[in-house]
Amino acid sequence: MHNSQNQPAIDALMACILECEHCATACLQEEDVKMMVRCIQLDRDCADICKLTMTLLARGSEHGKHLLRECMEVCEACAAECGKHHHEHCQRCAEACRRCAEACRSLAA
Amino acid sequence: MHNSQNQPAIDALMACILECEHCATACLQEEDVKMMVRCIQLDRDCADICKLTMTLLARGSEHGKHLLRECMEVCEACAAECGKHHHEHCQRCAEACRRCAEACRSLAA
Amino acid sequence: MHNSQNQPAIDALMACILECEHCATACLQEEDVKMMVRCIQLDRDCADICKLTMTLLARGSEHGKHLLRECMEVCEACAAECGKHHHEHCQRCAEACRRCAEACRSLAA
Amino acid sequence: MHNSQNQPAIDALMACILECEHCATACLQEEDVKMMVRCIQLDRDCADICKLTMTLLARGSEHGKHLLRECMEVCEACAAECGKHHHEHCQRCAEACRRCAEACRSLAA
Known part of the structure; x- marks a missing residue:
């Protein structure tokens, strides 16, 4: 199934x-942590929503597909916010979020 | 917030x-576990989807509201399946799922 | 079981x-977010470790007991950090963490 | 950090x-599901304990290391149980659990 x-x-x-x-x-360790607040909040939500989506897809649940749209949305929001910051961790995160949004979109189609 | x-x-x-x-x-400990397979599967999904929804609502995330409809659906499906079985744990679970679906519907409104 | x-x-x-x-x-919304960094980090870990411990206890797993000591430790660390801050949310969190550490200790005994 | x-x-x-x-x-879809009950129970616990351990390691938490021993134990228990069953999914799971137990042991050392 998961192959x-x-x-x-x-x-x-x-x-x-x-x-x-x-x-x-x-982000919590950055000098100007106040600028990173929105990024931290989206990282938390995105990680948790992706964790559930991954779990449901891995177990072959019919509810996995139901989460794809929400997962796409939070990934796009997180990519947009992370993309604004030049820190390497933000740029890498933005890229991973964009790829994840695309993969969810492909699967949902 | 969470008051x-x-x-x-x-x-x-x-x-x-x-x-x-x-x-x-x-259900896994019931004599006729084969009859309980659908119930077990829905219990797993319902528990995990509710756990994320609870987390997002507790943290005041805007994504909490986005999960309410999906949460309602899995709670209703789980309530319907559990409601078919006379075991006390199934009847209690069905009731908790129904109340949860209602509470999610009220909050989504 | 869970009664x-x-x-x-x-x-x-x-x-x-x-x-x-x-x-x-x-904490992320406080004016002086930099002072709250350690608190935020412990809140994240404590919430996630408690979520797993609760799940394992609710399902009656033998692994629930194995997590009680670690859960106690993170609750005590989080209570100590939150207790340093005068914000109402920190004081409430410190109190909830202390009660949780005590409840885990009682169950482990 | 996670490189x-x-x-x-x-x-x-x-x-x-x-x-x-x-x-x-x-396992829930196998003809003789009753024989798979212990396997299903350990799969549930192992998946959830690994999910938390992965999360804490990914975020660089000091509590990640604290979970390695428990994670090792549940992986070994799950590998032992899955290893008894000839189903391909059980054999693959047993192998993944063994590798995970080893990786946790190496990191804990």
């Missing part, structure tokens, strides 16, 4: 989870 | 999570 | 999860 | 999460 059509989305979700968790921690 | 309008839904989500986790375990 | 000896710990875990999720969000 | 010494464990945890979620679903 199937779900696999590209699962891979993208996993990469996105890791980057979001890492980015939130790294 | 506010979100609180009734949060309380209902928590009760639902506990009953779903408990029901899945209890 | 049993696990119930006080489950109740304390739930209260702790809600306060930690809320406190992290509220 | 560092944590990465092998994170990779092994992710593979283990996917196989456990998949194995639980596939």
Whole structure:
């Protein structure tokens, strides 16, 4: 099952989870943490929503597909916010979020 | 924040999570486990979807509201399946799922 | 099962999860967010560790007991940090973490 | 941070999460589901404990290391149980659990 059509989305979700968790921690350690508040908040939500979506897709649940649109939305919001910051962790996170949004869109189609 | 309008839904989500986790375990211990397969599967999904929804509502995320409809759907599906079985854990779970679906509907309105 | 000896710990875990999720969000909105960084980091970890512990206790897993000591430790660390700050959300979170640590200690005994 | 010494464990945890979620679903669909009950229960616990461990390692939390021993234990228990069953999903899950236990042991050392 998880070698199937779900696999590209699962891979993208996993990469996105890791980057979001890492980015939130790294943002908290930045000198100007106040500028990173929105980024941290979106990282938290994006990581948790991706974690559930990955779980449901891995278990082959019919509810996995239901979460794809919401997952896409939070990934796009997080990519947009992270993309505004020049920190390497933000740029990497933005890229992982964009790829994840695309993978969710492909699977939802 | 969590003393506010979100609180009734949060309380209902928590009760639902506990009953779903408990029901899945209890179903696995039933003599006729084969009859309980659909119930176990829905318990797993319902518990996990409610856990994320509760988390997002507790943190005051704008994405909490986005999950209410999906949460309602899985709660209703789980209530319908659990309601078919006479085991006390299934009946309790069905009731908790119904209350949770209602609380999510009220909050979404 | 979850009306049993696990119930006080489950109740304390739930209260702790809600306060930690809320406190992290509220800390991010404080004027002097830089002072709250350690608090936010501990809130994140404490909420997630309590969520797993609650889940395992609710499902009656033998692994629930294994997590009680770690859960106690993170709750105590979070209570100590939150207790340093005068914000109402921090004081409430500190109190919920202390109660949760006590409930985990009682159940582990 | 997550390109560092944590990465092998994170990779092994992710593979283990996917196989456990998949194995639980596939076990529920087996003809003789009653024989698979212990496997399903361990798959649930192992997936959830690995998910938290992965999350804490990805975010660079000091609590990640604290979970490695418990994670190792549940992975070994799950590998032992899955290893008894000839189903392909069980054999794959057993292998992923063994690799994950090893990766956690290496990181803990």
